Structure formats: structure tokens, C-alpha cells
Amino acid sequence: MIQKSNESDRRILTFPAIQPCQCIAPAKLLTSLINVTRNICGYRSKFFGGSKRNANAAIRQIGIILTFLEQIRDGDSDLPDSIVLCFSELHFIFQKIQFLLEDCALEGARLFMLMKSELVANRFRVLARSVAVALDVLPLFSIDVPIEVKEHLELVMKQARTAKFEVDRGDEEIINEVKLILSLFEYGAAPDKSKIKRVLDHIGIENWSSCNKEVKFLDSEIEFEWLSRDKTDVAFLSDLMAFMNYCRSILFDVVDCDAIRHVDRFRTDILHCLNPDDFRCSISLDFMIDPVTVATGHTYDRSSIQKWLRAGNFICPNTGEKLKNRELIPNLALRRIIHQYCTENSIPFAEPGRKKRDITRTVAAGSSTAEKIFRELAKFLADVLELGTSEEKNRAAYEIKHLSKASIFNRSCLVETGLIPNLLKLLRSLDVLTQENAIAAVLNLSKHSQSKSAIASNGGLQEIVHVLQMGYRIEARQLAAGALFYMASIAEYRRLIGEIPEAIPALTDLFMDTTDRSKKNAMVALFGLLVHPENHRKVLSAGAVPLLVNLLMTSGKENLMTDSMAILASLAERPDGAAAILQCGALNSIMGFVDSCSSIAGKEYSVFLLVALCVNGGLEVIPIMAKNQTLMSSLYNVVSEGTSRGRWKAKSLIRLLHAYCENESSSSSPVVHRLPQDRMVHVW
Numbered sequence: 001m002i003q004k005s006n007e008s009d010r011r012i013l014t015f016p017a018i019q020p021c022q023c024i025a026p027a028k029l030l031t032s033l034i035n036v037t038r039n040i041c042g043y044r045s046k047f048f049g050g051s052k053r054n055a056n057a058a059i060r061q062i063g064i065i066l067t068f069l070e071q072i073r074d075g076d077s078d079l080p081d082s083i084v085l086c087f088s089e090l091h092f093i094f095q096k097i098q099f100l101l102e103d104c105a106l107e108g109a110r111l112f113m114l115m116k117s118e119l120v121a122n123r124f125r126v127l128a129r130s131v132a133v134a135l136d137v138l139p140l141f142s143i144d145v146p147i148e149v150k151e152h153l154e155l156v157m158k159q160a161r162t163a164k165f166e167v168d169r170g171d172e173e174i175i176n177e178v179k180l181i182l183s184l185f186e187y188g189a190a191p192d193k194s195k196i197k198r199v200l201d202h203i204g205i206e207n208w209s210s211c212n213k214e215v216k217f218l219d220s221e222i223e224f225e226w227l228s229r230d231k232t233d234v235a236f237l238s239d240l241m242a243f244m245n246y247c248r249s250i251l252f253d254v255v256d257c258d259a260i261r262h263v264d265r266f267r268t269d270i271l272h273c274l275n276p277d278d279f280r281c282s283i284s285l286d287f288m289i290d291p292v293t294v295a296t297g298h299t300y301d302r303s304s305i306q307k308w309l310r311a312g313n314f315i316c317p318n319t320g321e322k323l324k325n326r327e328l329i330p331n332l333a334l335r336r337i338i339h340q341y342c343t344e345n346s347i348p349f350a351e352p353g354r355k356k357r358d359i360t361r362t363v364a365a366g367s368s369t370a371e372k373i374f375r376e377l378a379k380f381l382a383d384v385l386e387l388g389t390s391e392e393k394n395r396a397a398y399e400i401k402h403l404s405k406a407s408i409f410n411r412s413c414l415v416e417t418g419l420i421p422n423l424l425k426l427l428r429s430l431d432v433l434t435q436e437n438a439i440a441a442v443l444n445l446s447k448h449s450q451s452k453s454a455i456a457s458n459g460g461l462q463e464i465v466h467v468l469q470m471g472y473r474i475e476a477r478q479l480a481a482g483a484l485f486y487m488a489s490i491a492e493y494r495r496l497i498g499e500i501p502e503a504i505p506a507l508t509d510l511f512m513d514t515t516d517r518s519k520k521n522a523m524v525a526l527f528g529l530l531v532h533p534e535n536h537r538k539v540l541s542a543g544a545v546p547l548l549v550n551l552l553m554t555s556g557k558e559n560l561m562t563d564s565m566a567i568l569a570s571l572a573e574r575p576d577g578a579a580a581i582l583q584c585g586a587l588n589s590i591m592g593f594v595d596s597c598s599s600i601a602g603k604e605y606s607v608f609l610l611v612a613l614c615v616n617g618g619l620e621v622i623p624i625m626a627k628n629q630t631l632m633s634s635l636y637n638v639v640s641e642g643t644s645r646g647r648w649k650a651k652s653l654i655r656l657l658h659a660y661c662e663n664e665s666s667s668s669s670p671v672v673h674r675l676p677q678d679r680m681v682h683v684w
């Protein structure tokens with residue numbers, strides 16, 4: 001019948017209406033038109049943060065048209081061609097009106113829509129005129145409906161032609177108030193809270209979570225503008241987002257996140273019901289990074305299907321059906337589901353082409369006004385951490401956690417206020433939530449170069465290890481492990497962390513937790529610490545090898561097994577590490593993983609480990625490898641698809657195994673060829 005657009009992926013103030021098919025039956029067209037009209041009338045009960053009068057006027061007029069359409073549907077007369085033409089055009093226009101009303105009522109976009117009131121009013125005016133033009137071709141004289149219905153419809157036609165659809169006076173006042181507040185920030189003055197509250201009351205922002213929705217929406221709009229290289233609205237959007245960040249932190253004493261947590265649990269339950277194999281591209285068999293749908297309705301990863309098409313294959317890989325066109329439609333909903341699944345299961349997910357641009361965008365505030373707003377907010381939070389009550393300090397840590405996660409600029413401003421010493425004190429808090437919010441904030445700040453120095457110079461390494469070892473909840477200990485990973489990117493801090501007696505044993509203890517995130521964070525932290533040679537012995541002494549080997553044998557999750565391989569490969573570069581791995585009976589599992597692993601990174605780490613075991617593990621290792629019938633084909637796979645270093649390692653191991661087999665067949669006392677020690681390099 002009539003194709004339905006994917007409204008969930010529609011950008012705000014865009015109107016992807018679709019013309020009804022020319023061959024559609026008049027009765028079906030009328031039924032579909034009535035459904036769209038009813039949807040519009042359903043917005044009577046919605047809250048509009050701006051453009052209330054214009055929205056209600058449009059709904060009222062369309063309500064009268066709905067009565068007219070229902071009278072026609074209930075009649076018995078045939079519909080003339082001219083009325084079908086009118087209905088088809090109305091259907092197209094009403095879709096646009098529904099999109100516009102949806103945007104006006106959209107939670108999270110209320111401040112944005114208020115500031116766009118002039119554009120919205122113009123859009124209502126244009127659509128109203130379009131309705132009038134469509135109704136002009138309506139042969140009212142030939143339609144059997146009550147006379148009062150015809151009179152009401154004629155009144156709608158007249159109003160649609162003449163209605164002004166201007167910006168509401170109340171909206172104009174609040175818009176000017178917002179502009180005044182932004183100008184005060186620009187001149188270095190903090191506005192009165194009562195003025196800010198007046199703005200929020202007008203657009204229906206009553207609590208922390210609704211304010212946070214505004215921040216998230218504005219951030220997504222900035223991201224879109226940045227990626228589209230159209231920076232004209234970036235400063236405007238940055239001003240609004242900084243303002244809403246300020247409101248969220250200053251005005252609301254209570255963080256009402258229960259509803260958000262409920263939604264997250266609900267989504268998690270749904271994800272557990274899905275088959276992750278459906279997230280894999282049927283061409284590459286890897287998780288789809290950028291899923292796109294072809295003309296047959298099947299979805300593939302963009303890079304894979306593009307290679308398929310460039311090779312001259314103009315058929316659908318799944319069905320063999322010839323493609324009517326080569327258009328690739330982004331499947332944004334599926335990409336979000338895959339991203340969330342990967343996040344919850346600690347699976348790396350690379351956003352295509354975004355990393356560099358995102359970093360560039362987050363270095364600056366977006367505008368001078370946004371910068372001054374955030375600096376004012378950072379000072380406020382620093383003062384609260386120093387002088388506030390326990391509850392106020394917890395709230396400040398919570399806001400710092402959110403703000404420091406958002407951008408490099410935010411982290412820089414927060415550090416410059418000197419809040420890190422007081423934030424670190426909260427890691428010893430007796431309150432569970434305060435400790436967790438504080439360590440999450442420290443984790444985010446530890447990603448910034450200036451923050452690392454401030455954390456370390458204020459005794460932060462010891463405090464992070466305290467949370468790692470004694471944190472009240474496992475989530476806090478996971479965050480502490482992540483913070484150590486970022487701190488370990490500096491050579492001096494790798495040494496200092498290793499010198500804290502509890503640090504490496506506490507990381508090793510996380511391997512025994514049931515959650516994947518605990519294991520993942522502990523492994524990446526250990527991975528970083530092993531770059532410092534003195535930490536090698538300490539990791540072995542902490543009993544990490546048996547736990548890593550056990551994880552390798554029992555996990556079944558490829559991403560965790562790959563991380564385990566990477567650490568074991570680093571440990572095997574010394575004889576004591578290689579001996580510990582072999583004593584655990586891990587050799588067969590390692591060779592099996594080379595064969596079964598689907599990622600080239602996992603195969604390469606396995607090859608690094610096998611080479612290190614050949615060099616440092618004794619003469620009995622190579623004969624066992626040589627007997628494995630599938631190992632050689634896996635090594636050749638790395639040679640053909642791996643990185644330059646991976647190929648070199650795989651070729652070295654192949655030569656070694658070939659030399660052993662040749663000597664074995666020609667001599668009763670085979671000479672074992674070993675790789676020279678000086679050609680070994682660290683895996684990290």
C-alpha cells in the first residue's frame with residue numbers, strides 16, 4: 001500500500017513524506033488518510049514547549065477535516081477522480097504536518113524548537129496554504145455530506161488561506177530571555193536563577209532527567225552538523241547545550257534516574273533475547289560496523305557489499321536476485337542495537353570514520369559563549385567539592401562524571417579549576433554512590449594528559465588502588481581498573497603503580513568476578529603495566545597465569561580470549577613466564593584458538609605467544625606444535641591476511657616447523673632449529 005518511513009531515524013525538522021501510489025484504490029486511500037488525520041488529532045493531549053497556538057490551530061482545523069472524511073467514508077457514493085487527487089495531496093501534506101507536530105512535542109528538543117519558533121511558524125503557514133490549495137480542487141457540490149459539514153470545511157479553507165501563524169508572544173518573551181541569559185554569560189556575569197527557572201518552566205523542563213534529554217539531543221545535533229561539515233549552526237547549538245548543562249547542574253538537587261535505569265534494563269533484556277549471529281555480515285561473517293540495506297531488503301556491512309559490487313557482482317549475495325539498483329540505505333536502528341550489544345558484552349565496536357572528527361570537535365567548546373558558560377559551571381562544581389555538604393559533593397561528583405565524559409574541553413576546564421584533590425578525597429567516602437560517582441569522574445579525567453599529572457601528584461594512584469581493592473561495589477572496582485589503564489599510559493606511572501603492593505594482586509582478583517567487564521578492565525590495565533619490565537615478575541607472583549589460562553579454556557567469548565592471549569604472549573617473552581604457561585597445560589588450547597578465532601588480531605596474538613613459547617619454553621614445545629594438523633593452515637592464513645608484524649612472526653614459525661619436520665624425517669636424532677632471542681620483540 002503506502003510505504004511507511006522510518007520515523008525513529010528521521011532528523012528533526014525534516015519531513016520525509018511519501019506520495020501515495022497512483023494505483024491505490026480510493027477506499028484504501030481514504031482509510032489511510034483518515035488514519036493519518038486521527039494521528040494528528042491525537043496531538044491535542046501533547047505538551048508543546050513552543051508554538052502551542054500554531055500547533056493547536058493546525059490540529060483544530062484538521063479535526064474538522066477529519067469529520068468531513070469520516071462522513072464520506074460512511075456514505076455510499078463513488079468517489080470522483082478529482083476527489084482522489086485531492087485526497088492524495090492531503091495525505092502527502094498531512095504526513096508533513098504530523099512530522100512537524102511530532103517535533104514540536106518531542107521531549108529533549110524543547111529548547112531547540114522554542115529557539116526555532118520563527119522557522120516553525122513559517123512551516124505551519126506553508127503547510128496550511130498547501131492544505132487550502134489541495135481542498136480547492138474538491139468538488140463539494142458532488143459530495144453527499146451534511147450541509148453543516150460542508151460549511152465547516154469551507155471555513156477551514158478560508159482560515160488556511162488567511163491564517164498568519166505567527167510566533168506566540170509568550171514564546172517571543174522567553175526567546176529574548178534566553179538571549180539575554182547567554183549575553184550575560186558572554187560578559188562574565190552569572191544570571192539570576194529565577195530567570196533560568198522561568199525559561200525551563202515555559203518549556204516544561206521540571207527535573208534533572210528531562211534537562212539531560214535536552215543535553216543529549218543538542219549534542220547529537222552538534223555531531224550531525226560536524227560530520228556533515230556544515231558548521232553554521234554549531235555555535236548556536238553549543239550555546240544551547242552549555243546552557244542546559246549549566247541548568248542541569250545548578251538547578252536540580254535530585255537526580256531522577258530510576259526511569260532511565262528501567263529503560264536500560266528493558267533494553268538489556270531485549271538484547272539477551274536476540275541472536276548475535278544476526279549482527280554478522282553474511283559476506284565477511286564479522287559484526288557489521290556500518291550496516292546498510294540493499295534493494296532486496298537484506299542487510300550487509302557497507303565495506304563488504306561495496307567490495308562485492310565493485311567486483312562486478314550486481315546480485316544480492318543472499319538470494320542471488322538481481323539488484324534493481326545499487327543504492328545502499330543505512331540501517332541506523334540495527335547499528336544502534338549492534339553498538340549497544342557490543343558495549344554490554346565488552347566487544348570492540350569501531351564507529352566508521354568518526355574517531356578523528358569527534359576528537360577534533362571535542363577539543364573546543366564550540367563558541368566563546370559556551371566556553372564561558374562551562375568555565376562558570378566548572379568553578380561552581382569545584383566550590384561545591386570544597387565547601388558543600390556530603391550530599392552536595394555527591395551531586396557534584398555525579399555531574400563531573402557526566403561532563404568529563406562528554407569532551408576533551410570539559411576535562412581541561414575541570415582540571416584547571418583545581419578540583420582533583422577534593423575529588424580524590426571522595427574515593428574514601430563511606431557512601432557507596434559517592435565513591436562510585438567519584439571514581440567514575442576520576443576515570444574520565446584520567447584520559448586527559450593534564451589530569452594524569454594532577455592525579456598522580458595528589459596521591460591519586462594510591463587512592464585508585466584503594467577503590468580497586470576495597471571498593472564497596474564491583475562497579476567501582478571495575479572503574480578503578482579502567483582508571484589505572486589510562487594512568488599506565490605514562491611510563492613513570494606504570495612504575496609507580498607496580499610499586500604499590502596491592503595494585504597487581506587486586507587486578508588479578510578481578511579475573512575471578514563473574515562479569516565480563518571486570519575481566520576486560522583488569523586485562524587491559526595489566527596489559528599496560530606489563531610494558532614496564534619490573535612488573536613482569538609481579539604479575540607472575542600474583543598468580544595471573546593460571547587465571548588467564550583458565551579463562552582461555554572456559555570463557556568461550558572471543559574478545560576476552562584474545563585479551564588473555566595478548567597478556568600471555570607478553571609474559572611468555574621471558575623464560576619464567578613461558579614456563580608458567582606451559583605448566584598450566586595451555587599449549588593445545590592456544591593452538592586450537594589460532595584455528596577457531598575469527599578475528600585476525602586474536603590469531604596474531606596467538607602466533608606471538610606460540611613463537612615466544614618456542615623460544616623460551618624448551619625443546620618439547622616444537623614437536624607438539626608440529627604434530628598439530630591444523631596449525632599450519634592457520635599460520636598461512638595470518639601470512640595472507642595479517643599485519644606486517646603478524647606476517648613476519650607467522651613466517652618465522654612456519655620456517656621453524658618446516659625445519660623441524662625435515663630434520664625429523666632425515667634423522668633419528670633431529671636437530672631443533674630455534675628462533676634467535678635477539679629477534680624477539682614485545683607484543684605490546
